[in-house]
Amino acid sequence: MTIAAVFIIVIISIGLIIQKIRAGINVQKSRKFFTDAQLALTQFVLAETDAPANAPQSVTQKNALEAMVRQLFRVSVEKFAQARSHRRDILREVMLDFSLNLTGETQARLDFAFQALGFVAEEMKAARSKKWWIRARACHRLRLMHALDAIEVLSQNLEDDNEDVRIEAALSLLEIVGVGALSPILLTIKDISGWMRVRISNTILGFGGEAVPHLIEGMKSNNYRVKKFCIEMLGRLGDVSAVQTLIEYMGYDVPEVQIASLEAFGKIGDHRAIPIIIKYAKSENEQYRLAAARALGNLGSPATVSVLNELLLHDTIEVRLAAAEALTKIGQLGIKTLEYSAHSENEDAKKVAIQFLHERTVLKTTY
Amino acid sequence: MELLQHIAEFGLSVYSHFIIGYFILVNLFYFTMLCVSFAAIVHHLRRTQFTNHTEILQSEFSTPISILAPAFNESATCIDSTNSLLKLNYPTMEVLFINDGSKDNTLDVMIKEFSLVKTQRVYIEKIPTQPVRGIYISTKKEYKNLIVVDKVNGGKADALNVGINISRYPLVCSIDADSILEDDALLKVAKPFLDDERVIAVGGIVRIANGCVIERGRVKEIRLSKKFLPSFQVVEYFRAFLSGRMGWGAINGLLIISGAFGLFKRQVVLACGGYKHDTVGEDMELVVRMHRYCKENGIESKIEFVPDPVCWTEAPETLKVLGRQRNRWHRGLIDTLLIHKGMLFNPRYEVLGLVSVPYFFFIEMLGPLIEAFGYIAVITGFFLGIINLEIFILFFIVSVVYGVMFSVGAVLLEEISFQRYPRTADLLKLLLMGLIENFGYRQITVWWRVRAFWDYMRGVKTWGSMQRVGFGSSNRRA
Numbered sequence: 150m151t152i153a154a155v156f157i158i159v160i161i162s163i164g165l166i167i168q169k170i171r172a173g174i175n176v177q178k179s180r181k182f183f184t185d186a187q188l189a190l191t192q193f194v195l196a197e198t199d200a201p202a203n204a205p206q207s208v209t210q211k212n213a214l215e216a217m218v219r220q221l222f223r224v225s226v227e228k229f230a231q232a233r234s235h236r237r238d239i240l241r242e243v244m245l246d247f248s249l250n251l252t253g254e255t256q257a258r259l260d261f262a263f264q265a266l267g268f269v270a271e272e273m274k275a276a277r278s279k280k281w282w283i284r285a286r287a288c289h290r291l292r293l294m295h296a297l298d299a300i301e302v303l304s305q306n307l308e309d310d311n312e313d314v315r316i317e318a319a320l321s322l323l324e325i326v327g328v329g330a331l332s333p334i335l336l337t338i339k340d341i342s343g344w345m346r347v348r349i350s351n352t353i354l355g356f357g358g359e360a361v362p363h364l365i366e367g368m369k370s371n372n373y374r375v376k377k378f379c380i381e382m383l384g385r386l387g388d389v390s391a392v393q394t395l396i397e398y399m400g401y402d403v404p405e406v407q408i409a410s411l412e413a414f415g416k417i418g419d420h421r422a423i424p425i426i427i428k429y430a431k432s433e434n435e436q437y438r439l440a441a442a443r444a445l446g447n448l449g450s451p452a453t454v455s456v457l458n459e460l461l462l463h464d465t466i467e468v469r470l471a472a473a474e475a476l477t478k479i480g481q482l483g484i485k486t487l488e489y490s491a492h493s494e495n496e497d498a499k500k501v502a503i504q505f506l507h508e509r510t511v512l513k514t515t516y
Numbered sequence: 517m518e519l520l521q522h523i524a525e526f527g528l529s530v531y532s533h534f535i536i537g538y539f540i541l542v543n544l545f546y547f548t549m550l551c552v553s554f555a556a557i558v559h560h561l562r563r564t565q566f567t568n569h570t571e572i573l574q575s576e577f578s579t580p581i582s583i584l585a586p587a588f589n590e591s592a593t594c595i596d597s598t599n600s601l602l603k604l605n606y607p608t609m610e611v612l613f614i615n616d617g618s619k620d621n622t623l624d625v626m627i628k629e630f631s632l633v634k635t636q637r638v639y640i641e642k643i644p645t646q647p648v649r650g651i652y653i654s655t656k657k658e659y660k661n662l663i664v665v666d667k668v669n670g671g672k673a674d675a676l677n678v679g680i681n682i683s684r685y686p687l688v689c690s691i692d693a694d695s696i697l698e699d700d701a702l703l704k705v706a707k708p709f710l711d712d713e714r715v716i717a718v719g720g721i722v723r724i725a726n727g728c729v730i731e732r733g734r735v736k737e738i739r740l741s742k743k744f745l746p747s748f749q750v751v752e753y754f755r756a757f758l759s760g761r762m763g764w765g766a767i768n769g770l771l772i773i774s775g776a777f778g779l780f781k782r783q784v785v786l787a788c789g790g791y792k793h794d795t796v797g798e799d800m801e802l803v804v805r806m807h808r809y810c811k812e813n814g815i816e817s818k819i820e821f822v823p824d825p826v827c828w829t830e831a832p833e834t835l836k837v838l839g840r841q842r843n844r845w846h847r848g849l850i851d852t853l854l855i856h857k858g859m860l861f862n863p864r865y866e867v868l869g870l871v872s873v874p875y876f877f878f879i880e881m882l883g884p885l886i887e888a889f890g891y892i893a894v895i896t897g898f899f900l901g902i903i904n905l906e907i908f909i910l911f912f913i914v915s916v917v918y919g920v921m922f923s924v925g926a927v928l929l930e931e932i933s934f935q936r937y938p939r940t941a942d943l944l945k946l947l948l949m950g951l952i953e954n955f956g957y958r959q960i961t962v963w964w965r966v967r968a969f970w971d972y973m974r975g976v977k978t979w980g981s982m983q984r985v986g987f988g989s990s991n992r993r994a
Contacts, residue, residue: 155917158924162947170941282562291565312711313566343710385576466640475588478641498637507636511655 193217193262194247194255210274214258218265241268241290242405248293256295263294267413276302281311288314292321300325307337316345328356328363335367341374346381354381361388368398376401377409384413392419401424408440415444421452430456438468446475449481458486461498473501477509484509521525525902528893543877549763550925556756556766557933560823560967569703572710573607579709580608581702581779582683586675587613591620595629597693600733602662606702610661612679617646626664631655643677643790646670651682668740672775673695673791673798678858681789683782690799696725696733696828705779712927716781716806717819719765719773721757723936724750725828725854726915728744730949735828738944744949747839748957749831751949754926758823758933769872771852775799775821777827784809784817792974796854796883796977804856804868811865824934838963847976872919891959916954923950925985 196217248259262268269400272294275287286307291299299321306318315338322330331353338345346349353360364386380398383391395410395417414422426448430441441459445453457479461474473490476483490502572578583601594613601611615623626632627971639648645667649862652664667678676690687709692695727741741747765961773780778799788809791798803819810817830839853860853876860877862869895944897903927946932938937943 158917158921161924161928163929165947166940166945168931169943173940272940282565311564317566343577343579343713345709346577347710350575350577351571381577466638470638472847500636503636504638508653511633511635511653 160401174238178497182239185335194258198450218262239244245293260295271297285317288317288321292324299401310428316348323352328359331363332366340372341378360390365394375405377406380409382515387417389419415447427456435465442471442475448477454482454486456464473505477505523972528897546922547625551761556762564671566851569700578607581687581689583611583689584679584693585613585693586672588616589618589620590693591622596733598780605699613664613865614675614679615666616675617944641753645674647921677790684744688782689779695776698826701825708820708829714816714818716784716817718822718823721823722774722776722827722829724831726831738936746831747949748953749827751923758765758928758929759822768818769818771866772800775805776829786906795851795968797852801852809810829959842964846965847972850972884962887962890968919954920951
């Protein structure tokens with residue numbers, strides 16, 4: 150065993166040193182291939198041609214574009230597609246890198262090259278691999294390749310066991326299909342983690358108001374986290390057309406969903422929600438009161454001052470602080486209420502009122 | 517006399533059999549943990565391909581973080597370290613600088629530099645602490661995320677508890693005032709909380725900054741120190757973090773998150789009662805207590821380790837200071853394990869009770885004692901003429917070989933994953949350190965840890981001063 154251990158030490162040590170030296174040499178070699186590929190690709194996307202890559206193509210136009218690909222990469226398209234060389238990997242990486250920054254005709258031409266060089270077919274096959282990281286990477290690459298042919302395999306991957314695969318598939322569908330893919334995605338995924346929320350929320354926000362009907366449709370999901378996510382997104386989009394649906398969903402008896410709705414009301418800022426928020430501000434549940442106080446603060450309606458004043462006397466400090474903060478957002482009437490509380494006999498309400506009035510004075514004069 | 521000789525021979529024979537069994541068990545365990553860590557790092561690296569941390573930075577769905585920076589007599593470094601924290605990449609965060617009754621002018625320096633004013637903020641003492649003298653905020657908009665708390669001295673644990681009480685956000689990050697976090701460290705350490713809502717705490721890797729080029733609180737160039745002692749510690753940290761904590765995290769048996777850099781779910785920390793004041797191992801004790809609290813209350817929980825959010829720290833460069841540090845660490849370990857001895861072999865705590873706590877108890881805690889007794893027994897046996905010198909040398913060689921194997925394994929994990937030391941010369945040096953640490957350095961660390969038992973029994977609770985050279989505004993640490 151000891152001899153085996155010595156053997157392991159020697160092998161690993163020598164291996165590490167050789168690897169380190171080889172890595173340095175490979176970087177230099179690869180750099181030249183990278184430069185060549187970048188140059189060829191730049192010429193390809195900028196070359197003048199009558200064959201538009203994004204329009205329905207005739208055989209002649211397609212042949213013309215294929216000829217360009219052949220000419221620029223100096224290999225036959227078919228032969229190159231079969232080669233599994235280091236150069237091929239580098240070319241793909243460079244093309245994927247390019248696709249991040251291209252739009253319009255140049256992007257369409259690049260997408261054509263992905264198809265012509267066999268990269269799309271290869272990634273579609275990889276998207277069905279047994280290894281999750283290969284599936285996830287393939288989904289990611291198909292997005293950058295704008296591969297319309299891959300919609301079916303990407304849709305299947307929405308139900309993958311691995312979360313990274315699901316996320317990459319969802320993002321790819323949103324990129325390739327557009328906002329129309331949103332509600333099918335939300336209704337297909339069985340659950341949504343915090344990480345998935347982070348990743349797809351930016352894309353959804355990018356759709357703006359167009360996403361609202363799809364998010365409302367997505368609220369029909371059986372999973373409460375997906376519902377909650379849709380509500381949060383509606384809140385962030387701030388579209389008043391969502392308010393009626395959100396009011397209806399207050400009947401859905403899961404606290405997380407109801408609290409998310411209360412917060413969304415505050416963000417959307419539609420006064421139709423005030424009665425229902427006030428109802429929850431009087432709830433026994435501290436979390437509802439907190440969310441209601443915050444929502445009322447964001448709405449900033451003077452009509453809610455009396456409710457917030459009541460919350461200033463609540464047993465829990467967090468609720469009192471939220472109520473005081475909300476009052477500072479309401480304007481003059483809210484400030485007057487706080488000033489009154491600062492002189493009240495209730496020590497708890499007095500302390501939070503003084504805190505907010507003082508900080509408001511200090512910060513207002515300096516910020 | 518002959519009878520004594522027989523008794524000694526018998527005792528030595530029993531002890532040698534015990535030692536051989538113990539040695540095999542320990543090495544099998546280390547080997548298993550190395551393999552688990554290897555698999556965990558490979559999995560982590562695969563996931564990293566699909567992780568763009570800027571997305572967290574741009575998202576409103578990230579979980580806000582309160583950074584807790586306790587400080588005692590830090591007037592020389594407090595401005596740099598606070599500025600460095602305020603510049604970290606994270607969408608929503610606050611920095612809570614807690615002046616733990618410094619005797620120097622730390623508070624005055626902070627007030628002047630950051631234009632602070634005392635507020636009337638309500639202090640909610642959810643965890644009992646020493647009195648808070650004042651809570652300060654800045655009048656400058658660029659420091660709106662900074663809150664400075666002045667409190668009566670109560671030690672690091674007490675300062676952290678004040679920070680937890682005051683913090684507004686669901687995650688609290690504890691750091692040492694003299695550590696340097698990399699710009700994206702928070703983004704990386706926060707990700708497990710997004711991945712899985714069962715995660716209650718996450719530890720990040722701590723690396724040694726000695727030898728690195730540091731400019732304005734940022735590590736600009738990573739290099740190994742030219743001195744032996746910090747270099748030995750680099751290999752030790754690789755073993756501890758990459759082949760130890762990575763593996764423990766993977767099996768949800770992690771018992772330690774370094775006090776220098778950890779992120780915790782505030783709600784669970786509050787429910788557990790915060791950091792314990794009367795122990796020198798408050799960071800480990802809190803983690804064990806959080807595990808225990810969740811298991812005892814039927815809460816599904818996970819404590820993870822992520823190997824790439826880096827916290828740089830300054831390692832001791834003298835034997836005296838290093839000895840004090842190791843002594844304190846070992847006292848903390850002993851204290852924590854004795855506080856939670858009820859978890860030992862207790863199936864109620866699953867992996868923790870059946871694997872982690874027994875490992876830390878018999879291998880990490882008692883290991884130095886067993887090794888020290890081994891040295892004494894061998895020397896005694898040699899002088900009594902009842903030990904075969906050849907067998908002793910052979911055993912020593914075997915133990916060195918295994919020691920080197922695990923060090924090389926840890927360096928391998930670093931090389932396949934993060935390759936923070938780009939120079940071939942540094943790699944060679946690390947491999948060499950893994951070999952020569954077995955001749956002298958390892959024995960010294962055993963002695964420090966044996967002494968920790970004595971100090972623990974004497975009731976020593978002090979930290980011992982940690983003299984640091986410090987990270988200047990621009991310096992190259994030798």
